[in-house]
Amino acid sequence: MKSHFIAIALPILLTSYINTSLANPFSSCPQTGYLFHQTTNVSFVDIDRQTSNIGTIANSYDAVGFNALDGYIYGIMDQKVVRIHNGFTADELEIIDLPELDYTAGDVHDDHLYLYAKYQGIWQVNLSTNQATQLLKKELAFYNLSDLAVHPEGIIYAVDNSKNILRFDLSQSLEDNNVDLIKPTGLSGLRNFSGQFFDANGMLYIIDANTGESYLFDDLTPLSEEESFHYVALPSLPNVSDTVDIARCSNTELAIKGYDFGDAPNSYGTSLSINGAHHQVSSHLYLGIQPDEDLIAQFYPSSDSNNEGDDDQGISFNTVSFNQGATAFVTAQVGGFLTGYLSAWVDWNNNGNFDDANEHVISNIALNGGAHTLAIDVPNEANVTEQTWARFRLNDEPIDSAQGLGGRGEVEDYPLTITSYDTQESYLWYPSQGSYTTLAFEDRWPNQDDYDFNDIVIQYRVGHVQETITGKLSRLSIDIALQAYGAGYNNGFAIKLDGIPSSSIDTQNSYVIINNQYQASVLEEPDNPDDEAVLIFTDALKQFFSSECDNGFLRVDPNCDLDKDVTLQATMKIKLNTPIDYPEHLHPYLNPFIFAAPNDAHGFASPPSRSLEIHLKDFSPTTKANASLFKSGQDQSNNASVNCGVKNNCNSYRNSTGIPFAILVPSPWNNPIEGKSILSAYPEIEGYINSNGSSDDTWFNFPDASKIYSVIEE
Structure with a gap:
């Protein structure tokens, strides 16, 4: 539910308009924003409609702001305060106690014009009395401001050209007024934020004159000691090059928030x-x-x-x-x-x-x-x-x-x-089209680690597409979303199709999309065309995400929320050359597994790469798995042959007590936090394992809340 800016540039000559409307105010509180350029041009910006038309005017103005009380724009021309009419001509005002300086930023709020000059300070001009008062001393005016904006609460904000957001406390004396908050926005590159204004709801809109990019800060907290801000990047707006300032009535709301879109x-x-x-x-x-x-x-x-x-x-x-x-x-x-x-x-x-x-x-x-x-x-x-x-x-x-x-x-x-x-087809979704199961892996197999089952946690669902009349399998649709990554090693993710040979896959019409990146190659090159098909989502999950939490881990530390918005989502579409009889032992969830990423040592003397596979308990490996790893370390597999899946007699990927190295939970699931064993985070799982699944089969619904990372919305 969102969009791109599409702008129409219509050259408008304002000469006749100026002649007929000379010296009149603007409409009471227009939705239009007026972008003034270094040249004698003005752009009429409808933020809500996201269009921009440009026209010529007689002069160029800076440090401008719209005064909702009288309908005029006030600003600076040749270091003088001017009142700008709706024809964009201006009257010079005689301001008491205002020095003639290079004012680069300004705004109007509550019948007062606020002006900033670098290394000089901030002044407030009473537009009723024409009296100026200095509010910020020059020792604190060292920021590169191309504009500033006054919040509806009367607090001055600015995003400087060093990409920091500033908040000024000008409520005290000149000696005590200061910049009470400065925070980096996280933006990058050379910037010239020459257009800044607030709307009636306190949303700060800024425009970069260098690129045309615009940003909306929609939850500023001017009355809080600690500023909490969030912004959204908007597509580039045309006709903003060489912009020096913008004026818009702050009493109007930006209608781009408050709506639901398709x-x-x-x-x-x-x-x-x-x-x-x-x-x-x-x-x-x-x-x-x-x-x-x-x-x-x-x-x-x-x-x-x-x-x-x-x-x-x-x-x-x-x-x-x-x-x-x-x-x-x-x-x-x-x-x-x-x-x-x-x-x-x-x-x-x-x-x-x-x-x-x-x-x-x-x-x-x-x-x-x-x-x-x-x-x-x-x-x-x-x-x-x-x-x-x-x-x-x-x-x-x-x-x-x-x-x-x-x-x-x-x-x-x-x-x-x-x-x-x-060719009528029907879908069979596991668990359903609108939900996910959860895969969780321990990536130190065949060695035993902490069994917190958060090394790789993946939300997972599979759609089987069948011919309605024949019941033959024609396509597969597989969706995944990375929930957590608490592994130091890098791992790939793949799926084996038990009983389906590689030669059955229509490679020209099969693909995977990971984080909106299309990849046409999904079928792993087999040693033999009759080898069971292996579908590769990626050979290195870490290439698709980064986290600022400790160790680069993702959603395993409840005390770190720097990773909450990190996403890795993928959809794989598999088409068969011709529909096939349903393989007898093809599991509804197929045979998902992780493997060591290329050049990742995984604790070995030399990188095992693709030969190290970790599957669900009692599932079969692929032909590329290193068979010598079975029965080593803590692994106690008794039958891990490549074809044990189709023979339905696998005994694999388990330790001496039957604990697996990978699990599939049939619903959304909160993984344990880092270092907490699944046996303590989900105490009932022990009974489930000891009974070989005959009891405590809902163990995943009964966690110790202090030992899990909550990702499921209740």
């Missing part, structure tokens, strides 16, 4: 700049759970749906794919207490829009709170495709367009698969 590709009308579908976020009416408020539309493939707060779950489908000529059923879960009107569109011909006559499939059906099952008829001529899109809009009034502003409600977009009559 997340289909932008050709479907998603981003605000092309009047994409968006609704007012409200607890009164929504789909599923109440959606988050979006700052901008993030459309596919950069959608805001993820496993930490996915708000696209109000519509559920009885099957993943829609079949030509069939009737599909969907369930809409309506929340809130208002009556909502549900409309839906499906791109049947997969041409990137919802404009065709038969694509408005549900029209303003009135629904109250609760679950409602609805039918959608799939046209006979619908294009067979692995991905097209559907859009659902719930609104507090009837709505007939797939685009544009709605009232209270929500928009949800979903990718769909359309299949044909003669």
Whole structure:
């Protein structure tokens, strides 16, 4: 649910406008922001619509701010304070006790103009009395400020060109006023943050004149001793080169927060700049759970749906794919207490829009709170495709367009698969399409370590695609998400397909996407075409993430939250050359395993690399596994042959007491924290192991809360 800026540059000559509107104020509190350039140009920026038009003016101004009390812009021209009219001409003001200096930053708040001059200080100009007062002494004015902005609470902020955010305490005497907080933003590169302003909600918007990049700081805390800030990077805005300052009425809100957007590709009308579908976020009416408020539309493939707060779950489908000529059923879960009107569109011909006559499939059906099952008829001529899109809009009034502003409600977009009559397919998901199991590995096999089972923790699910009529297996869909990494070693992740030869894989139409990176090569080169297929997600998981927590570990230390936003997500799509009879001993979860990354010693004299594999208990290794590692260290495997999986007689990857080196938990699961054995973090697992799984089979639901890292939202 978000978008890119799309701007229209329309050259505008303001000469006639100036002549007819000379000396008048601007409208009472315009939404438009006025970007002044070093040249005699001004850009009219509609932040909400994310457009920018440019025109010529008579002069250039700096350190400007909009005064909501009288409708004029105030700023500096030739070191003098001026009042700027709506025609962009200006009157010079005589200001008492204000020195003529090179003021580079300014803003207006509560009928006062604030001005900053490097190595000189900050002055406050009372625009009613024209009296200036120095607020910050020159010894503290050593920051490179291209602009500053006044928070609605009256506190001055600035992001300097060294990429720090500053907060000024000017509430005391000149001698005691100071910069009470300075923090690095984490931005990089050469910067010129010449445009900065606050909106009525206290969101700080800044523009870099060098690059056109803009950023929104949306949770500043001016009345707190410790500043807590968060910002989102917005796409580049045009017409901002050589900008010296921006003026915008701070009493207006930025409407880019407070709305819910779709997340289909932008050709479907998603981003605000092309009047994409968006609704007012409200607890009164929504789909599923109440959606988050979006700052901008993030459309596919950069959608805001993820496993930490996915708000696209109000519509559920009885099957993943829609079949030509069939009737599909969907369930809409309506929340809130208002009556909502549900409309839906499906791109049947997969041409990137919802404009065709038969694509408005549900029209303003009135629904109250609760679950409602609805039918959608799939046209006979619908294009067979692995991905097209559907859009659902719930609104507090009837709505007939797939685009544009709605009232209270929500928009949800979903990718769909359309299949044909003669190759109708069905999905079998393990555990389900909307959930994950959890894989956890100890990577020091065959040696015993701390058994905290957080070396590599992966959320994992598998979709088996079968021909509906024959039951033959035609495709696999495998999703993973890295939950935790508490290993010092680097490891790869792969899957063995027991009973499916490598020659069965359609390598041209199989791929993996890791963190939005497409990789076409997934099948490991076999020694023999009849060798069972091995699918490689990656040979080095660590190349896809980094963590600032101790040892570079990820989500194993509850006292470190520097890694909470680190993600590694991947989807693998496997197509078979021709559908095959279902292998008798193919496990629903297949045969996932980790292996030593290339050039990682893993505690050996020389790197074992691909030959060191760690599988689930009683699963078979691949042909590339080093058989001499079995029965070494703490491993007590009695049968770890390559084909024990298809013979269903494996006795492998276990120690003398039966404890495995890898486990599969059939649900989301909180892994132990670093150094805490799974036997102490989940005491009931011992009974499960000792009984060979016949008792305590829900051990994973009963942790010692002090010894686990909580990742599951209750």
